[in-house]
Amino acid sequence: xxxxxxxxxxxxxxxxxxxxxxxxxxxxxxxxxxxxxxxxxxxxxxxxxxxxxxxxxxxxxxxxxxxxxxxxxxxxxxxxxxxxxxxxxxxxxxxxxxxxxxxxxxxxxxxxxxxxxxxxxxxxxxxxxxxxxxxxxxxxxxxxxxxxxxxxxxxxxxxxxxxx
Numbered sequence: 001x002x003x004x005x006x007x008x009x010x011x012x013x014x015x016x017x018x019x020x021x022x023x024x025x026x027x028x029x030x031x032x033x034x035x036x037x038x039x040x041x042x043x044x045x046x047x048x049x050x051x052x053x054x055x056x057x058x059x060x061x062x063x064x065x066x067x068x069x070x071x072x073x074x075x076x077x078x079x080x081x082x083x084x085x086x087x088x089x090x091x092x093x094x095x096x097x098x099x100x101x102x103x104x105x106x107x108x109x110x111x112x113x114x115x116x117x118x119x120x121x122x123x124x125x126x127x128x129x130x131x132x133x134x135x136x137x138x139x140x141x142x143x144x145x146x147x148x149x150x151x152x153x154x155x156x157x158x159x160x161x162x163x164x
Contacts, residue, residue: 007122009122009125009137010117010118010120010122010125013117013137013140013141013144014114014117014118016141016144017113017114017117017140017143017144018114020144020145020147020151021110021147022110027148029151029152029155030147030148030151031061031106031147031148031150031151031154032107033151034150034151034152034154034155034158035054035058035103035106035154038054038154038158039096039099040055040091040094040095040096040098040099040100042158042161043055043058043090043091043099044090044091045157045161047157047160047161052087053090053091054157054158055090055091055099055102056087056088056089056090057150057153057154057157058102058103058106058154059082059088059090059102059105059106060086060087060088060150061106061146061147061150062102062105062106062109062110063080063082063085063086063088064086064143064146065106065109065110065112065113065143066080066109066112066113068113068139068140068142068143069109069112069113069116071129071130071131071132071136071139072113072116072120072124072136072139072140073116074129074130077131081105082105090102113143117140120136124136125137
């Protein structure tokens with residue numbers, strides 16, 4: 001693959017990352033859009049006792065953006081701003097201010113991930129980073145799909161919650 005083509009691939013990955021998170025696209029609601037206007041009470045509602053709520057889905061998405069960014073940059077394991085990994089129980093004793101804080105965290109981590117992708121060299125896309133079994137390219141496309149999957153899931157949970 002030529003250097004120009006690979007540079008264009010990074011541009012395409014950035015555009016897809018943006019569309020999946022917070023930029024307009026043909027597919028409808030992206031992750032940020034699915035969370036817009038959701039109160040902490042709506043975000044806390046569970047469709048069933050053993051199911052995740054919107055709040056947990058948002059923090060889960062932030063966590064995996066953090067993991068992909070860390071792997072892309074070759075950073076050692078460090079701590080995610082919240083204790084634990086993958087799923088973080090919410091709300092507990094948390095309220096609206098905590099919900100807004102977690103939404104800010106999601107945005108900050110997304111911006112860090114985007115900066116990491118923008119800083120890649122074309123040759124970095126095929127690299128399999130330490131701690132991963134797939135290439136940087138596949139990590140990026142995977143986190144894009146992850147955002148869209150959970151955006152759709154959040155939209156469904158919102159509709160279920162509105163019917164109760």
